[in-house]
Structure formats: C-alpha cells, structure tokens
Amino acid sequence: MSEFIGSVWWLLVSLGVLVTFHEFGHYWVARRSGVKVLRFSVGFGKPLWSRRDRNGTEFAVAAIPLGGYVKMLDEREGDVAPGEEAQAFNRQHVLKRMAIVVAGPVANLILCVALFWLMFVIGRPDYAPAVGLVEGVAAQSGLQRGDLVLAVGDRATPTSTEASFALLSAALDRSDVPLRVRRADGGEAVRTLRLSQLPAGIDERKLLQSTGLTWRFLLPEPVIGRVTPESPAWRVLAEGDRLIAIDGEPVSAWSDIPRLVDALGQRGGEAMVEVIRGGDRLALPLAPKRMKHPQTGEAYWGLGLEAVKSEPRHDAVLRYGPLDAVPAALRESWRQTQDMVAMIGRAFSGRLSVENTVAGPITIARAANANAERGAAWYLQMLALLSLSLGILNLLPIPILDGGHLLYYLIELVKGSPVSERVMAAGQYVGLALIVALMGLAFHNDIVNNLVR
Incomplete structure (x- = not known):
C-alpha cells in the first residue's frame, strides 16, 4: 500500500x-x-447509506467524512408534532441538556482509556531508554553513555518513548529535571538535567536534540554495510564485519568510528582494527588516508566504510496483564490529559508556537499511516491520543463546540433563565469565525510542515 493511499485509509478509519x-x-x-x-450521522452532506430504527432515528454515513452530528427534536429548529413536545431537547431541564452535551467528550475520554488498556495488553514494542551519546547540556549535567533512564522527575520511563515525552515537557518549560538512572556498572544515581540552560528560540521540534542526549537505539551499530573500492579497508574488511576496537579503543556504536579513525590519522601509521567475522575475532592492520566527503567535499581521515542501513531492533516492550492494564490505562490517560492541557496553556501564553501545536488532516493522516505500519499497539496509542485531543478540544468554551453550549447552560443555571437568542446567535458567529481560523491555521501548518519543508 502506497503512503498516500495508506494515509487516506487510516485517516478515514x-x-x-x-x-x-x-x-x-x-x-x-x-x-x-x-x-x-432524529438523525445520527457520521460525516456531513449527502448520505451514502442510511436506515431508520423502530424509534424513528435515521442512522447515516455521509459523503464528507470530516465529522458528524446528532440531530435531536428541538422546537427552535422546526415544528414539533403535538404530543412530542416533552421529547424536545429544548424542553429538558438544564442539567439534562448539560449531560447530553458533555456526553460526547466523555465518550472520547472513555474510548481513550479503553484504547490505552488494549495497547498495554497487546504490548507496544519499543526501545530501552539507554543513553548512547552525550554532548552539551546532557554532558554538563553528568549523564554518561550507557546510563539507563529509569525515571524523569516522578514519572517512570520504561521505554524511550515515555522518557522522550517527559523530557520534552520539561524542555518546553526550560525546567531543570532530576533523572534517576542506572549506571553501566549497575548502580543507581540521580542526575539533574539542566534544561534551564537551553538557549531561547530553539525550534520546538529540535528541543530534545538540543539537550545533547541521544538514545542508544538511534546510533547505528558498528556493522559494516559497504566497503568503498580502492579505499584503505578494501579487501581487508568485509560487509557484515562488526567493529569492536580501533587501535585498542573500544567501539560500541558507529559514531565512535570517525573519532577514532581521525585520531589514528592524526597520529599516522598503521593500527590494529579488531572485528568479529563469522564468530571469529580478527585483528587486521589498517592505516587511514585523507578522503573527501561525497556531499560536502570536506577532507577527512577515513577507511572507506559505510554503516548497515537497517531499522534498529526493539529491545523493550511496554506490556501489562489484563488486570494491571486497567490502572495503567487510567494513569496514562490522566498523564496525557495533563500534558495536553499544559500544551494548550503554553500555546495561549506564547511559550509554544501554534505552528507546532495545531495539526491538520495531512499531518494526522501521515501519522496514522506511520503508526499503523509500526504495529497495532502503536496505532492504538495514536488513536487514544487523538480521542483524548478531540474530547479536550470539544470542552473548550467556544460557541459551536460542546464547551460553548456548556457555557451557555452554566449561565442559564446561574441566572435562572436561558441565554437570549440574540446572544446565542452572536456567539455562533464568533464560534464559527474561531473554528474557521483554527482550520485555516491547521491547513497552513500542514502545507508548511509537510509540503514546503
């Protein structure tokens, strides 16, 4: 399935x-x-399929799959047959109307918990939050290669995804955060990651990289994928060789190789390059030479090696049993709710650009397709987050949205009478303008982030 067709399909689903x-x-x-x-419609516009139940409700799937609605009997929207006045929405007590309105967002919150539960039961394949490379702020904060991040603040981090989410929240606020880590020697320690030292003006999408912390799984393994013809390593090293040491210095990731080869070139002469080949450990003499980078044209000391291009293997799984998954799903839903509310607060306060806050259908479609390709658990997590986002968004006090109707009913509850039709009409125009502006921003972000960059 092509990316385009897959993205459209998973967006519709x-x-x-x-x-x-x-x-x-x-x-x-x-x-x-x-x-x-009167009608329960998934989508807007002309119905593609419909049927009526014995209560007279029409269930429909419409042509424009960008939303849906429930149309109820209401004297403000049309004539009501004699004898049915008591079933009209506008005739209900204000508390009943509030319950009906809030039920939509609540359903999304319930769905969010259910999806997280199913994700935990299935098990989400992931990567251990092991530190692979430290520079900048991370190095200054005492983090070391091989540290396993057990918790960020009071948030346990069983995988790199949880650790990244927690670090991103702290980085957005420029808050120093304690990291509980297990060192390479097996002992535990607490390192304070000094995120307050991050410079202002960094693109939010690059905040994690700017900390100088790189997860181990992001570093290519030191396995040779190709040897450049006529290079120093030609006919000496071979595809599939795993480098373990250069001139006596251990190699644990591909990123170690340029540094060690450069040091060897600066020193001059040959050195022993140790590799594992077919289960055997070999020590082979090699001397680097000056080469030109194929893209930048810059000169560097090299051996003529290229890494294996492959996806890293998962080394962690986030999984709970059916019973333990219930409180885990509730905790995750609450944690994600806090994160989303905080994100909205940052956007309104100007601490987070709306360019990176509001996503449009193109971004959502591509994310849905990418997560579906990663597996069922990843797709369920993304769907849970979307459901939570929809629930929270609908509770915002904007006319047209459920939160706007709740605001009207709260006013009615306090003053003892409904809001005037004139005020409601004005609110609808304001709400419509806000929604159109929000949709315009979402499409703008889609174009800039997916088509321009």
Whole structure:
C-alpha cells in the first residue's frame, strides 16, 4: 500500500472511530433522558447509506467524512408534532441538556482509556531508554553513555518513548529535571538535567536534540554495510564485519568510528582494527588516508566504510496483564490529559508556537499511516491520543463546540433563565469565525510542515 493511499485509509478509519464514539455519547444520553433523536450521522452532506430504527432515528454515513452530528427534536429548529413536545431537547431541564452535551467528550475520554488498556495488553514494542551519546547540556549535567533512564522527575520511563515525552515537557518549560538512572556498572544515581540552560528560540521540534542526549537505539551499530573500492579497508574488511576496537579503543556504536579513525590519522601509521567475522575475532592492520566527503567535499581521515542501513531492533516492550492494564490505562490517560492541557496553556501564553501545536488532516493522516505500519499497539496509542485531543478540544468554551453550549447552560443555571437568542446567535458567529481560523491555521501548518519543508 502506497503512503498516500495508506494515509487516506487510516485517516478515514481514525476519524470514523472517533466521530462515531463521540456522537454515540450524545445519542446514548439523549435517548436515556427522554429526548427524541432524529438523525445520527457520521460525516456531513449527502448520505451514502442510511436506515431508520423502530424509534424513528435515521442512522447515516455521509459523503464528507470530516465529522458528524446528532440531530435531536428541538422546537427552535422546526415544528414539533403535538404530543412530542416533552421529547424536545429544548424542553429538558438544564442539567439534562448539560449531560447530553458533555456526553460526547466523555465518550472520547472513555474510548481513550479503553484504547490505552488494549495497547498495554497487546504490548507496544519499543526501545530501552539507554543513553548512547552525550554532548552539551546532557554532558554538563553528568549523564554518561550507557546510563539507563529509569525515571524523569516522578514519572517512570520504561521505554524511550515515555522518557522522550517527559523530557520534552520539561524542555518546553526550560525546567531543570532530576533523572534517576542506572549506571553501566549497575548502580543507581540521580542526575539533574539542566534544561534551564537551553538557549531561547530553539525550534520546538529540535528541543530534545538540543539537550545533547541521544538514545542508544538511534546510533547505528558498528556493522559494516559497504566497503568503498580502492579505499584503505578494501579487501581487508568485509560487509557484515562488526567493529569492536580501533587501535585498542573500544567501539560500541558507529559514531565512535570517525573519532577514532581521525585520531589514528592524526597520529599516522598503521593500527590494529579488531572485528568479529563469522564468530571469529580478527585483528587486521589498517592505516587511514585523507578522503573527501561525497556531499560536502570536506577532507577527512577515513577507511572507506559505510554503516548497515537497517531499522534498529526493539529491545523493550511496554506490556501489562489484563488486570494491571486497567490502572495503567487510567494513569496514562490522566498523564496525557495533563500534558495536553499544559500544551494548550503554553500555546495561549506564547511559550509554544501554534505552528507546532495545531495539526491538520495531512499531518494526522501521515501519522496514522506511520503508526499503523509500526504495529497495532502503536496505532492504538495514536488513536487514544487523538480521542483524548478531540474530547479536550470539544470542552473548550467556544460557541459551536460542546464547551460553548456548556457555557451557555452554566449561565442559564446561574441566572435562572436561558441565554437570549440574540446572544446565542452572536456567539455562533464568533464560534464559527474561531473554528474557521483554527482550520485555516491547521491547513497552513500542514502545507508548511509537510509540503514546503
């Protein structure tokens, strides 16, 4: 399946699941509150498929799959047959109306917990949060190669994904954060990562790299993928050789090789390059020579080696049993809720650019496809985060959204009478303008981040 077709497919699947659950929340509570539901639609526009149940509700799948709605009997929107007035939405007590409105976001929150639970039960393949390279702030903070990050602050980090999420939140706030690590010798220590020393103006997408901490799994293994013809290593080293030492200095990652080869070139002469080949350990004499980088044209000391181009192997799995997965899913949902609310706060306060906060359909489609290709657990995690985002977004006090209706009903609850139609109409125009502006920003970000860069 091509990336384009896969992205479109998984976007439609994701939106279909999220919208159906959201609207079902409104529908379920409305029916149990005695309100007649006229239509339950997934999508907008002309129905592609529809049917009616015995209660007169039309269930439809419409042509434009970018949302959905539940249409209820309401005297403000059309004539109500005699005898059905009690089933009209506008005739319900304000608390019932509030329950019906909030049920959509609540359904998304429930779905989020369920998806996290299923992800934990299936098990998400991942990478250990082992430090592979330290520079800059990370080195100044005392982190060392081989450290295994057990916790960031009070947040346990069983995998590099959890560690990266926790570090990103602290980096966005420029907050120094303690890291509990297990050293290479097996002992434990606490290192304070001094994120307050990060310079201002860094692109948020490059914040983690700017800390100087690189996870071990991101570093290519020191396995030879190709030997350049007529280079110093030609006919000496071979594809598949694993380098373990150069001139007596151990090699643990491909990133060690340029530094050691450069030191050898500066010193001059031959040195022993040790490799593992077919289970045997070999020591072979080699002398680097001055070579030109094929892209930059810069001269450097080299042997003529290229790394194996392959995906790193997973060395960690985030998994719980069915019972233990319940509290784990609740904790993860609460933690992600806090992170998202904090992200919205940073965007409104100007500490986070909206360019990196608001994602459009292209970004979501590509992310859905990428996560689906990584496996079911990764896709379930992304779907859980999208469901949570939809629930939180709908609770914002913006007219048109569920949060805007809740605001009107809270005012009605306090003052004892409904908000005037004039105020509601004005609010609808304001809400529509805000939503259009938000959609415009999302499409702009999509174009800039996916098509321009």
